[in-house]
Amino acid sequence: MLSKKQGLMFSWLLLLTVFVQAQTPGLTVEKIMRDPKWIGTSPSNVFWSEDGKKVYFNWNPDATKFDSLYSVSTSGKDIKKVAASERRNLPSMAGSYNKARTKKVYEKNGDIFLLDIKSGKTQKLTNTVERESSPSFSFDEKKVLYLRDSNLYAFNTATSQLNQLTDFRKGRKPAATDDKDPQRAWLKKQQLGLFDVIKEREAAKEATKKQQEIDAPARPAEIYLDDKIVSNVTLSPDERYISYQLISRPKNAKITIVPDFVTASGYTEDLNTRTKVGDAQTTSEFFLYDARRDTAYQVTMKGIAGITDKPHYIKSTDAKQAGKPNGAADLRATSMFGPVWSEDGKHAVVVARAADNKDRWIMKLDPAAGTVSLLDRQHDDAWIAGPGIGYGTGEMGWLPDNKVWFQSEESGYSHLYTVDVNSGAKKALTSGKYEVSDVYLSKDKKNWYFTANKVHPGEKHFYRMPVRGGEMVQLTTMPGASEVTMSPDEKKLAIRYSYSNKPWELYLMDNQKGAKPKQVTNSLTPEFKSYKWREPEVISYKAQDGVDVYARVYRPANAVQNGPAVIFVHGAGYLQNAHKWWSSYFREYMFHNLLAEQGYTVLDIDYRGSAGYGRDVRTGIYQFMGGKDLSDHVDGAKLLADKYNVDPKRIGIYGGSYGGFITLMAMFTEPDVFAAGAALRSVTDWAHYNHGYTSNILNTPYTDSTAYAKSSPIYYADGLKGALLMCHGMIDTNVHFQDIVRLSQRLIELGKDNWELAVYPVEDHGFVEPSSWTDEYKRIYKLFEENLKKK
Template identity: 75%
Template sequence: MQLTRKAVALMAFMLLGSNVAVQAQNSKMELSVEKIMRDPKWIGTSPSNVFWSEDGKKIYFSWNPDGNKQDSLYSVSADGKNLKKVSPQERRSLPGQRGEYNRAETKKVYEKNGDIFLYDIKSGKAQQVTNTVERESNPDFSHDEQKVVYMRDGNLFAWSINNGQLKQLTDFKKGRKPASETKDAQREWLKEQQLALLQIVRDRKAEEDATKQQQKLEAPSRPKEIYIEEKFVNNVVLGPGERFITYQLINRPKNAKTAIVPNFVTASGYTEDINTRTKVGDAQTATELFVYDTQRDTAYAITMKDVEGIYEQPAYLQQPEANSTASADGKTKKQEPRAAAIFGPYWSDNGKYAVVVARAQDNKDRWIMKLDPATGKLTVLDRQRDEAWINGPGISYGPGDIGWMPDNERVWFHSEESGYSHLYAVNVSNGQKKALTSGKYEVSDVRMSDDKKSFYFTANKVHPGEKHFYRMPVNGGEVVQLTSMAGAHEVQLSPDEKNLAIRYSFSNKPWELYVMDNKKGAKPKQVTQSLTEEFKSYNWREPEVISYKAQDGADVYARVYQPENPTQNGPAVVFVHGAGYLQNAHKWWSSYFREYMFHNFLVDQGYTVLDIDYRGSAGYGRDVRTGIYQFMGGKDLSDHVDGAKLLVDKYKVDPKRIGIYGGSYGGFITLMAMFTEPDVFAAGAALRSVTDWAHYNHGYTSNILNTPYTDSTAYTKSSPIYYAEGLKGALLIAHGMVDTNVHFQDVVRLSQRLIELGKDNWELAVYPVEDHGFTEPASWTDEYKRIFKLFEENLKERK
């Protein structure tokens, strides 16, 4: 058969098109530092801030599929259909996302633009409670749900839902009580003398008292004036029956010294100072819990002087007698109770009981206690003590981390008593405690179902690097896994609890929105497609999640990135995540997404990359979390040394060609590695690094190292500046000059130390407009080009 010229041309065109299609499928974007470090919109913008409409018919979320300057609000129906951008009119009409519900969840009270609104869920209508110039905040329902209570100008108000009557419940006043209202002993003596000597004085005094009493009976009721000096009021709570009002007073120290960060690149052309924070060990804020008894018209402080363990000093202080100390004259006197902060109270639904949570200022104890507001008596229900420090998922002090069981006799809470954060319940009458969950995994994000028959929570039960959503009977029992895809799930239950809105990601797939029926084995349906074609054109690697034995026998988890055909004795880079207490060797999309992409780029260049969840990391229980107590740069660093040995033994890496880098805590570990293990790491890039822990903040550092003046040895052992003489390899230090977290002063002091030591194998890259977390693509690009250059020049074989 002879083909016509037209047919031959058509066949040639089809073959050409087929070849182009095949080439397009096989094409792969070539990575570069410049491409990776662009504005992240080039990747695509994942959905965020997911929440349900009050009627459960829609899911709202922030999204930016068009790559605009800012995200927009989108909605989708509960079945995953009708995806659309929300109109400005609909967005303005939405009730405030945050708020409080009545127990039946038929009404919601919330703040919007500084005013209070009451929302009826069935009708979808909002009633404006306040419309004032002043800002009202913290709205809630009274315990009988007949009033809306809220704060205005530091005082508590109650608005009646039935008749709209407004009542001020507290009258906190700054300053001291006026002298005219205080009693002076000398003046009081003179008054008593006059009354004893003169009948006319007694008669007039009796008449005056009777008049005042009558006026008091006829006058409208007013709250007691409570003078708070220069303190601040916080967490004002109206109790059941409206007799007791509890409140915190916060005393901010006047003698605390705040560190200043100079800002050099300003619109004014002048250097401007930024006030930041105090340094660890400086004077700290103190809090007290008070009860205002409206029936007795009196206010009094709740003290912990009789609470079990309040006098017990931390082990590191090594005091032989915990309850007494010797005074200057040699006599023994009773020691003062340790400083502690009390949070709450949290009232049972029936109004019968109140519990509070307290934390010692030295971080070693957390108490859950029953409070009798009439007497101020505290009864310990649970005491968790940790000679390192109290922490872990769900171990906090807000209403989402403690709650009442359906019987109103027990309180549920988190504890690391078993070594992992699990759910417990304790009876407030007899103190009996029961573990509701158990095992070598951690429980977080707990909520009780509306019918109070089940708990929902997130846990890493399947694998430390996976987060799934579970349901469990409220009294413990079978833990049912509802999600199934490997990775992580951030779940929002619909108001009727029939559906799940899920933000899901995998290690090489950024977060997307899914919907799913609230049933075991239900199939999730993907709603959003957020990734750009450019991002999808590269075959992003799925790093292998492994574990290895540390030198002390502990299991250490890590992610490994390998070239397809690794060369014998090739180079390797070890990445150190920041924050210390953070997890990165997992199976979901990392918050270190730039570093993840950089690791893919390094593998393309022939490097093997190891990303370690070292001692101190999140996700692995108490012993891993506290493994760095009193010695940062101890087990957390040795885990990286062991990781380097693994690279040599298992992945055939050249032991002389291993580099290390990381930011913040990762930068600190990099410095410790380069200074104290110089024969293990040939080059290191320390980014926004802590160089001396005595200069970091109090909240983070005192947990782990106590304070410099009580535990100076821990600070000396843990601070890189003391080890700078050990530097052998090539070191890059990079830091933002307006870093308000780890101050630029840290690397300035270290630079001077290196200069004085005569070290010449280091360089400092400064970024004049960057804070702790860089925001400018140009800064990211410059920093990572320097890191890559460092590794190329020091880890690659010279040709």
């Protein structure tokens, strides 16, 4: 029995609950799928003025059609929209600085500009119809280097003299002259022997030609490209060597065409997209041009450890071939990037990546000899990747004592390393079960700054660490994620911060431990703030193979025994969503709030293959997509039934892109676990996806056909039992509409009738129109209501 006082208190709490519920209007699909401006527009593209007195950012507090550029002072006051005249005169964010960072060169609208940072004065160095790009300072800082039509130019800032340093020419070198043709040479010799006048004229012509050659100014050597493309043209500090890549385009690659049916012209228009995985790809070669010797030569990987190794998944049957010495014919296809020169200009390193994705080499370059020597080899039987690694040179640079810094997953997590180019000694500067990203070396070369998820896999914080390694000082402390941009003098931090139920806002903070961040923007609308958005619980559970799997859980306020549940599968594969910051899947986040409001428990899993958890999780899907990544979801369904009072017969699943693929695999191969599924813009057959992504994970269809058969939903369609909804944009240039059409035909031939396909004629892979989002999610919601709720 309640006492009178307790009864009054209970009545008061009941009335307060009713009042709060009345002030918190319920969600609908139509409401949350509107133009996102109803939420408020978060600041983006944050950057500092060159003098460090202002922070610029894109913002849209007035909910106009487009974002505008805003600025704020370092005190956090005086937020204002940047006038068009100021915006037009701002230097580009990209560009290069001199060593003292007192000058900057940059490209804007295809022309090159030189900025004096102290005075704020800008000099326009070029004003041409042709585009100039990639400006930088020469090593002696007397010249500005840039590219025009793939050729390298040097502009002397003191004399205004412009020199062309390369002469790359499209097409083939002109054919041999008559003198080099045996028959024509014989005829000419006969003429000169018979006719003295002709002989004298030819002698005079040859003398004139020789004199012209003597008098002619020095020009760069002509280098004919044939049908290749030149790229990554750079000049060595001593201005003797020019490095460049020659890229060969495949001659027999077949491009997929995506028809666009709803166009302004009224005619169907074809969109040229991409090849399919395993089709012919571009190849590249790395060259040096020695201006002193007037010669160009290729730099190869001959003699480098691992360059002749076959991938582990290919079993060699030729013992002799397997033991054959290194030779040019045996070298694996690679792409070489760089060089990156030391600050004293005496050393250079290049990075090479194998076309089969299994190796990455960091090597010292000897430009005079045209050879490379190994400093570090990163090998993975699956594929090389991870934060700061990727393609190109990745995150890397030089320290003053002839050490190169770089990132590697050697320990199982992406960490910061150095290697001495003279001794080859390597050292790990960070270590542990967390990842480092966005590495920055301070201007005085005394400290590192970087982002790491050391506190929790679902939190990102900004750290400072001594250059030799040691204590990591955590500078940001707000739970969630902090994206930091440092001021030019490195004394201030501009922080874009968010939490799981709070979208991104801009903060300013002193670059000191314990400093208090000051919020600058308030972007959210009253309507968005009127709803009490859930803070999903970030949990972990053990997968069937013992690995920790992280997830977010949305619980209904009044959960019932044996209630329904939905599992969301994020896209991209290598992406993180079970974290504590505002999700890029914000529409889905709001939809999960709606589902929880309607009594569903929602589970959002960072399955195998997701980002943020190190190498083993990243490569856990190698040669079998739909293996461990799917079993993580099956284990999640069991967790829902065991811990969250969910009826195991009333669990649905949905997701887009990779999430759509997993949904199909779940519905086809685990039909007794998932009662209903919505597969959006789904890959249905990996042999029809792109090369760059798919060949990493499954190799190629003709070399690893078993991996493709195991991983492609179209082979398992006969297993469908539950209710399946498929949604796809018809002008999807990523996962082509052909994918879903082929699967639909397969389902028709199998006699399946428990599925439906919704098509969106004006949508690409990522939907844009609110009407499309609304239609799609009304269908998803209806699917779950009809199949997961008790009748």
